Amino acid sequence: MELLRNIADNYYYMVAVVLFVIGMYTMLTHSNMIKKVIAMNIMDTSVFLLFVSVGYLSGGRAPIVDEGLSAAAYANPLPGALMLTGIVVAVSVTAYALSLVVKIYRYYGTCDYDEITDIRSRE
Amino acid sequence: MGPLEHLPVLMVVIFFCGAFLMPLLFRWARPICAPLMVAILAAALVMAIIILQSVYQLGPQLYHLGGWPPPWGIELKVDLLRVYMLLVLFVISLWIFIYALRDLGNELKEELIGWYYTLYALLVGSMAGIALTNDLFNLFVMMEICAITACAIISIKEDRECLEASFKYLILSAMGTGCFLLGVAMLYMATGYLNYDYLHGSLVEAIALYPRNLLLAAALFIVAFGTKAALFPLHVWLPDAHASAPSPSSAMLSGLVIKIYAFALLIVFYEVFPAEMLQGVPLNEIILWLGSLGAMFGSIYAMLQTDLKKMLAFSSIGQIGYIFMGIGFNHEMALIGGLYHVGVHAVTKAMLFMAAGVIIYATGVRKISDMDGIGRNLPLTMAAFAVGSASMIGLPGTGGLISKWYLSLGALEMGRPFFVIIILISSLLNAVYYMPIVINAFLYHGEFQFRVKPVPRVMLATLIFGMIVIIISGVFSRPAVVLLEDAVSRFF
Numbered sequence: 001m002e003l004l005r006n007i008a009d010n011y012y013y014m015v016a017v018v019l020f021v022i023g024m025y026t027m028l029t030h031s032n033m034i035k036k037v038i039a040m041n042i043m044d045t046s047v048f049l050l051f052v053s054v055g056y057l058s059g060g061r062a063p064i065v066d067e068g069l070s071a072a073a074y075a076n077p078l079p080g081a082l083m084l085t086g087i088v089v090a091v092s093v094t095a096y097a098l099s100l101v102v103k104i105y106r107y108y109g110t111c112d113y114d115e116i117t118d119i120r121s122r123e
Numbered sequence: 124m125g126p127l128e129h130l131p132v133l134m135v136v137i138f139f140c141g142a143f144l145m146p147l148l149f150r151w152a153r154p155i156c157a158p159l160m161v162a163i164l165a166a167a168l169v170m171a172i173i174i175l176q177s178v179y180q181l182g183p184q185l186y187h188l189g190g191w192p193p194p195w196g197i198e199l200k201v202d203l204l205r206v207y208m209l210l211v212l213f214v215i216s217l218w219i220f221i222y223a224l225r226d227l228g229n230e231l232k233e234e235l236i237g238w239y240y241t242l243y244a245l246l247v248g249s250m251a252g253i254a255l256t257n258d259l260f261n262l263f264v265m266m267e268i269c270a271i272t273a274c275a276i277i278s279i280k281e282d283r284e285c286l287e288a289s290f291k292y293l294i295l296s297a298m299g300t301g302c303f304l305l306g307v308a309m310l311y312m313a314t315g316y317l318n319y320d321y322l323h324g325s326l327v328e329a330i331a332l333y334p335r336n337l338l339l340a341a342a343l344f345i346v347a348f349g350t351k352a353a354l355f356p357l358h359v360w361l362p363d364a365h366a367s368a369p370s371p372s373s374a375m376l377s378g379l380v381i382k383i384y385a386f387a388l389l390i391v392f393y394e395v396f397p398a399e400m401l402q403g404v405p406l407n408e409i410i411l412w413l414g415s416l417g418a419m420f421g422s423i424y425a426m427l428q429t430d431l432k433k434m435l436a437f438s439s440i441g442q443i444g445y446i447f448m449g450i451g452f453n454h455e456m457a458l459i460g461g462l463y464h465v466g467v468h469a470v471t472k473a474m475l476f477m478a479a480g481v482i483i484y485a486t487g488v489r490k491i492s493d494m495d496g497i498g499r500n501l502p503l504t505m506a507a508f509a510v511g512s513a514s515m516i517g518l519p520g521t522g523g524l525i526s527k528w529y530l531s532l533g534a535l536e537m538g539r540p541f542f543v544i545i546i547l548i549s550s551l552l553n554a555v556y557y558m559p560i561v562i563n564a565f566l567y568h569g570e571f572q573f574r575v576k577p578v579p580r581v582m583l584a585t586l587i588f589g590m591i592v593i594i595i596s597g598v599f600s601r602p603a604v605v606l607l608e609d610a611v612s613r614f615f
Contacts, residue, residue, distance in 0.1 A: 020301070020305060023301070023402055024298060024301065027294060027297075027298060028298070032148075033290065036294050038211075039603050040297045040301075042293065042303040043297075043298070044297075044301060044304075047301060047304045047305050047308060050305070050308050051304075051311070054308065054311060054312050062588060078195075079311070082260050082317075085260070085264060086263075086304065089264060089267045091273065092266065092267075093270075093293070096271055096274070096275070096293065097290065097293050097294070097297075100274075100278060100286055100289060100290045100293065101290070103278075103281065103286050104283075104286050104287060104290065107283045107286070108283075116287070
């Protein structure tokens, strides 16, 4: 029972981990390159969610210091700030990955890894 | 102190500024691009030497970025270990760049060369950042810059193999960073810090409270750095990526990029994780076994290759295994051996890829079986290849022997002679695939079948420099070993 209650209390961690595994599985097993890139984003997003939820405080205030309030009243701003950087990084990796897919598509006329292997083995 | 105080961050920033300037200058002032890049790399090297001196005099130093003290601000740290890595990094990247000046025109379109300089500067700068940083999130950002630029210096060639290889590399390396970031989140949840020193302090208490979180973090770090450093069995991206890239990129990727991740793993495992954390679970043992499996299987795969650059790439998987063995033994001698191998293998593999690049430049030959008798036409290149092979095998007089010697000493002092046997067998396997190339190149009876273009002098000069460094590292190893002893003694 206690395990279940722990899970229910921290369901946002669970969601993040499930998303992470979905992303990782799709990224490694799917042969379609666009799907790989999407999966990469799902995986990154799951980590962002996890990180942001670490800094969340239910009923917490935005961290603009107000006199007469203790530090415990504010949500932790640091994870949010870090994840902003993380999002920028993820966007640039995605852009670069998609540009590679475009170039590969020009050579083969497909963005499916299995089909590319077929085409190459026939040559 | 004065301006010298800011040297640690300058070593990173100078590259990022250079990267920003390169495309502009390439458009409007093309002739000064290459000299400027050489100047930047040389300046970074000089800075690293100045810092080495000041670390010897004053001990390790911390630098707070923007004046914000930790745990909020980003902190850079210089100590002997990091300065050693920086010296290796800057010497070799300067050396590879001088080689690249002549080779790039052969492999890339003219108008892309300015962009290549940009990528090169970003890559070196981000690796310097990985070595210097004292903050996990900063490490993540630097690792992503490094990953994108490392893929980009492969895909810039724009033929089919390069594009596919760099996509594969990018996807697996994105998986690595995903795992890394999840691990960072676990540590942050448990402690609330990202700074290495603060983490180290608070992990001692946190380990009793959240043992599972922290173990998960350690496992994720092994996967993350293992994927990026091509630790067996996470090496699948490496052969295609390193073999299809332009030769200077191959030298850079095989010589430095995979090492820097092994170095980051070392820093995280020895500096961040407290010793108690590594006692309960055999994390070191896992790294040790994966390293030795890599040393065996990398060599076995390399034996089966027919393409010269692919063989060199597989050989890198074997050699990175030695470095991980050095980390995994958790013993001073072995760690010195592993770290010495970081430098030695960086020089050797970079030189072998350069020699392969010269062969491709002069003759267009890539297949090993076509290279019989090439020694008479390209004597200096094949002499360099022979010296490099000797260092890979670990013959006396080359740096490879010293690192294997210290690794074996460490293994014996730990009472694990089994791993000495593994080192011996894998050296023997190295000999099996490197020696026939050298022997056939010089002692083949027939004529070499292909037309040979004259090789530019600069390329040959870089090869001669590599040979000299390998032999010096084998004969006068004492100064570097003393430096490493001072650097790692605080871990034990």
